Amino acid sequence: MTFQKCLTICCVALAIACGRADAQQNRRGRAVLSIPKVENKDIICFALYTVHDSTLKLTAQLYPIAEADTKTVRLEIEKDGKWVEVARTTAVEQGWTAPFRVENWDDSRTCRYRVAHGTEATYEGIIRRNPVDQDEIVVAGFTGNSIHPAHGGDISRQDIIDNVKKVDADVLFFSGDQVYDHNRHYAAWLKFGRDFGEIIKERPTLCLPDDHDAGQPNLWGESGKISTLSGASDGGYSRPGVYVREVERAQTSHFPDPADPHKVGQGIGVWFTNLNWGNVDFAILEDRKFKTGPAGRVPKQGPRPDHIRNPDYDPASVDVEGAVLLGERQLRFLDNWAQDWRHADMKVALSQTIFCGGAHIHGSANGRLHADMDSNGWPQSGRNRALDALRKGFAFHCAGDQHLATIFQHGIDEHRDAIWSFCVPSIANLYLRWWEPLEPGRNRETGAPEYTGDHLDGFHNKVTNHAAANPEKKPAGNILNTRAAGFGIVRLNTATRQITMECWPRNVDITSSAAKQYRGWPRTISQFDNYNPRSWGKLGKITFDVEDPVVQLIHADTNEILYTVRANGQTFTPSAPKDNVFIVKAGKDAPDTIISTGMKAGSAPLAVTIN
Amino acid sequence: MRAECPARAPQESLFRYGINIERKERVIPSSAVNKPNFDSRLIIILRLGAFFCFAGWTWVHFYWEGPYGILVWQDATYVFAERIGIDWEEFVGSGADDGFVQKWVARIGWFYLICAVITVIVRKGSWIQMAALVGGSGLLTILSYAKYVASQRQPPMFIEHGGQILMPILLVTALALGVRHRVTVTTALLALVTTFAGHGCYALGLWPPPATFHAMTSVILDVGYDTANTMLHTAGILDFLVCIGIFLPPLRRMSALYAAAWGFVTAIARPVAGMSLSLNYWGADQFVHEAVLRAPHVFIPLFLFFLWREPQSAENVARPPGLTSDDSGTTRPITCTID
Structure with missing residues (x-):
């Protein structure tokens, strides 16, 4: 019986210890996470998109769609004040995502879009034009x-x-x-x-x-x-x-x-x-x-x-x-x-x-x-x-x-x-x-x-x-x-x-x-x-006849590309490892023209015609 | 004669379920029913379960790190430290060296090592050693509580550690009170039920199962998610059936045997799924202890299986499970008829 008493005391002590440890825990840290019940008109939660290479890809994220409701989701854009459907897809039940893909997208203009489901639900946003004319x-x-x-x-x-x-x-x-x-x-x-x-x-x-x-x-x-x-x-x-x-x-x-x-x-x-x-x-x-x-x-x-x-x-x-x-x-x-x-x-x-x-x-x-x-x-x-x-x-x-x-x-x-x-x-x-x-x-x-x-x-x-x-x-x-x-x-x-x-x-x-x-x-x-390693030297200044050409340096002895970059303006002074010889290629949008086969640090300036 | 043969009861049960077993008679040698001898074997089972559990966790503490971070790296702990006069830098270290917390988290491993040794040497009447083992249960409780907190306070995470937490206490009660004492058997049952109920809650998806459940099933059996899910659900149902069956005399031995087998399979699944010839030490240092520290999942049901297998006296048969007449150790040969 003595042992049983000891055991009981130990168990009670353990329970108290656990209780105190639990009380020490910071219960503020527990987040409440649930999927809210929404009306049909609010079933589209949000939408994400990118535009690249004239292709719009947009994914609408939906709340769970009821069994009886359609799984079809539509993408519409505003044209001349009217909504025009440009794509439709079936929502993927596991995660309720609706991915759209629209090819031949004109990225030169900003466009309003809306994702639509059934007759009630719409979610509007803007597809921006590609900001190619922005400096920043x-x-x-x-x-x-x-x-x-x-x-x-x-x-x-x-x-x-x-x-x-x-x-x-x-x-x-x-x-x-x-x-x-x-x-x-x-x-x-x-x-x-x-x-x-x-x-x-x-x-x-x-x-x-x-x-x-x-x-x-x-x-x-x-x-x-x-x-x-x-x-x-x-x-x-x-x-x-x-x-x-x-x-x-x-x-x-x-x-x-x-x-x-x-x-x-x-x-x-x-x-x-x-x-x-x-x-x-x-x-x-x-x-x-x-x-x-x-x-x-x-x-x-x-x-x-x-x-x-x-x-x-x-x-x-x-x-x-x-x-x-x-x-x-x-x-x-x-x-x-x-x-x-x-x-x-x-x-x-x-x-x-x-x-x-x-x-x-x-x-x-x-x-x-x-x-x-x-x-x-x-x-x-x-x-x-x-x-x-x-x-x-x-x-x-x-x-x-x-x-x-x-x-x-x-x-x-x-x-x-x-x-x-x-x-x-x-x-x-x-x-x-x-x-x-x-x-x-x-x-x-x-x-x-x-x-x-x-x-x-x-x-x-x-x-x-x-x-x-x-x-x-x-x-x-x-x-x-x-x-x-x-x-x-x-x-x-x-x-x-x-x-x-x-x-x-x-x-x-x-x-x-x-x-x-x-x-x-x-x-x-x-x-x-x-x-731009500190140990590098400067090759000769290269002057081009075009703005912002693409320049590529290649190790002359190994044919390994050192780098490719678009120059800023009509001149470019490449940096490169000292005591190495480089093939230099350039072009308006791709380095498709060899302009030098033997440049190295300290080389003389070079004037290049690409066009 | 039947009343003399405790092994007969299950056989009768089998007959009731329509299973026909050839009748034959055999004489059980006296050595098989030498109660002290048999008890000592049951104790060995418990010793093994407790030893491997502590040894596995000792490995974790010395080679890796105990899972206490979730408990000690928090405001309440700092406040506690300040209250007892330890300043913050002393408590957590300066960044360039370890503080009170890091040092003591590492030192906890010594307690586990001591407990592991004690599981081997502890004898009836060694009250200090037995108290140490109860303390070991306390350590396992804290450890399990840390894992529970880390799991976002999912109750099954704590519950499924019941087997490990109670393993040392079970050994102590078995030594102090006897293997068939009400407290011992109740502790064993509680340990088994908590382990399997906790596991079952996850397997059935009542709480999000630890990711390793699906992963191990998929890797070992080379099955996809849906199949793994179905298998886990089935295992979860069986987990709960075991928890019920263990209390039903006709099913309890079968339940205990299944529990031991399933405990072994789930423990060994870690190294089987994770080890590879391409890894350092074949990955043994990463995975083997995961199986070893789960030894109570195997040995507790095994203990119950053998406990209930033991030929009992007429007096014992009439008693509820787990009750014993005395621990006098009187032995006598029994002639038993097995249907």
């Missing part, structure tokens, strides 16, 4: 759309709506984690539509599904493999293929057609492609889908297969043979894309995350991680190949995912020899991170914080930090801006070829002179900074 293309960038109240996810997005309207953004870019619910993408996607539909319906919008959208905390897609390890670091998708397909249909079926449409495992499609808008060529990348999972592939270096805690580890040991980042198909696409400058003055790569380990402290309380394989800093070889492909087109990179806004210039062989990237802040920051290197950066700008400058990330990738919107260490109030929430604006000036990055906190009027950006922003760079 404005991209509004977002990531991490947490709806959890604990950190302000339940606070209205109206400030974002208002600001996007004020700057009249030409393109909306949601880099990922539009949805954080791992089981109810449809319900969360509808909420996303209710929150952002007002701005999405009027401009091309790119939503890149990331790990949380696909229903898992991290994602190494491994070409559609099935993941069976909790945390998914064995590679592949945790959720069934049918779920992932629904997610991708909802978020990406309005993208321009994929560059290489072959499906991956579980029948999951691909959507990497490009969108040419306003003479800016956007590469839309999938940096998750093909990536190898680290579990079992790399030597264990920390408490999780994808985390490296040991600062003394050998970075080369994790750069294992066979580990993939973008994959061959996507790299082939990038190689072609970087050479194709038709209707393009500038190039921008959009992807889920950045090509380096862009944070040191993970979590709300000083959890230092030497390296995180969820970032594109790993595998290093794949990272370098991707950056090499991107810099060949002088592409600027915009991404998200990190929950920490940063500006990095990447390096492959030396610091600052590759592209710049802007990681935008989270709409509402679920998980805090800090860029806080232990050593001050080298070659910092005057007055810049110690965390800026040249560094090696946890994988020994060369990176140069120019800004980091670190959250407060112990956030007062712990919602939105104290957690460094916000959004990014990228201004791409096709006339001056300048790129301006802005990083705004939430709930400010960004047109007000009193509004302040996060420290380190705004930052303006030249398009040509995206591939």
Whole structure:
């Protein structure tokens, strides 16, 4: 009996302990998510579109259609004051998406459209004309759309709506984690539509599904493999293929057609492609889908297969043979894309995350991680190949995912020899991170914080930090801006070829002179900074008889393309590695004419006739 | 004579269900019914279940990391730390070094290791060791609670850990009170029911199942989502049938056997689905412990299966399941007729 008494006391003590632990839990953090019952006239929630290469693709997102109601959805445009049907489709029941495709679209005019269902429901928006005559293309960038109240996810997005309207953004870019619910993408996607539909319906919008959208905390897609390890670091998708397909249909079926449409495992499609808008060529990348999972592939270096805690580890040991980042198909696409400058003055790569380990402290309380394989800093070889492909087109990179806004210039062989990237802040920051290197950066700008400058990330990738919107260490109030929430604006000036990055906190009027950006922003760079290593020299100035020709430099001894770029104006002074000889090709829209077979640093100026 | 033969009751049940079994007689040797000997074997089953459970979690704590992040990285914990006089940087580390939390999360593994050792050496009357095992159950409760919170507070996540949480307590009660004591058997039943009910809730889709459920089914059996879904639903129904069947005397042994088999299959499914020759150590360090720490899912039903298989005295047959006459250890040969 004594024992039984002891046992009873222990059980009661345990129950009390659990109760107290439960009471300690922050119940503010639980989001309520449901699919509201709507009337038939409101059954269309929102619509997303892109126009590319004279093809309009629009996806209407509907609330559930009753069994007895028609599944047919119509797309109409306004012509001479009347609505004219241009396409119709059947809503896909799994996720209730209605994807439309209209070819031979005249993108030179703005057009009102409406999506219609049955006799009652309509949803109106505007298909913008292609802003090819604008000098400045404005991209509004977002990531991490947490709806959890604990950190302000339940606070209205109206400030974002208002600001996007004020700057009249030409393109909306949601880099990922539009949805954080791992089981109810449809319900969360509808909420996303209710929150952002007002701005999405009027401009091309790119939503890149990331790990949380696909229903898992991290994602190494491994070409559609099935993941069976909790945390998914064995590679592949945790959720069934049918779920992932629904997610991708909802978020990406309005993208321009994929560059290489072959499906991956579980029948999951691909959507990497490009969108040419306003003479800016956007590469839309999938940096998750093909990536190898680290579990079992790399030597264990920390408490999780994808985390490296040991600062003394050998970075080369994790750069294992066979580990993939973008994959061959996507790299082939990038190689072609970087050479194709038709209707393009500038190039921008959009992807889920950045090509380096862009944070040191993970979590709300000083959890230092030497390296995180969820970032594109790993595998290093794949990272370098991707950056090499991107810099060949002088592409600027915009991404998200990190929950920490940063500006990095990447390096492959030396610091600052590759592209710049802007990681935008989270709409509402679920998980805090800090860029806080232990050593001050080298070659910092005057007055810049110690965390800026040249560094090696946890994988020994060369990176140069120019800004980091670190959250407060112990956030007062712990919602939105104290957690460094916000959004990014990228201004791409096709006339001056300048790129301006802005990083705004939430709930400010960004047109007000009193509004302040996060420290380190705004930052303006030249398009040509995206591939301008300090060790290079200048070739002779080339003068053309046409405006803005496309110029390509090819290594004379290896025939390997160094880069292709559209010059700004009638003159161009190429930069290139010293002591190398180059074949130079040029043309009005493609480098189809050899203008020199032996240029090198210090060569004499050259006058070229292309026409 | 029939009353002397506890093994006969199930056979009669089979007859009632129309199953014809050839009549024959055999003499059960005295060694097979030596109660202390048999009890000690049942104890070994429980020791194995508890040992593997603690050993698996020890591996998690030392080699990987315990799942406590969700509990410790939050405001309430900081407030608690401040109340007990630990400042914030000391509590969470400076960023350049580990703080109180990181150090103690790592140290918890030692408690699991100690518990694993105790499961092997603990004897009746070793009250300190038994108290430590009860403490081990407390650790498993906290761990399960952390997983429950991480799962967005899905009750089945906590419930399905019932088998693991109760495994050490079951061993303690078996040692202290006897394997057939009411408390022991009730604890075993509770452990089995919670495990299978929690699992069944997920498999039936009453709560969104962990993604690994479908994934493992698809990978191991090479079936598509729809088939995997159907199989999980079927398994979910069987999970609940087990929870009922375990209380029905004619079905309880069959239920326990099925539960042991299914517990084994679901535990071993992790390494089977995940391990590969192409991985470092074949992926063993990633997956094997996932099977090992689920040992209670196998050994608790196995314990019940063998407990109910034991030839019992006439007195025991007349008693409700789990009740015993005494632990005197008196042995005698029994001649038994099996239908």
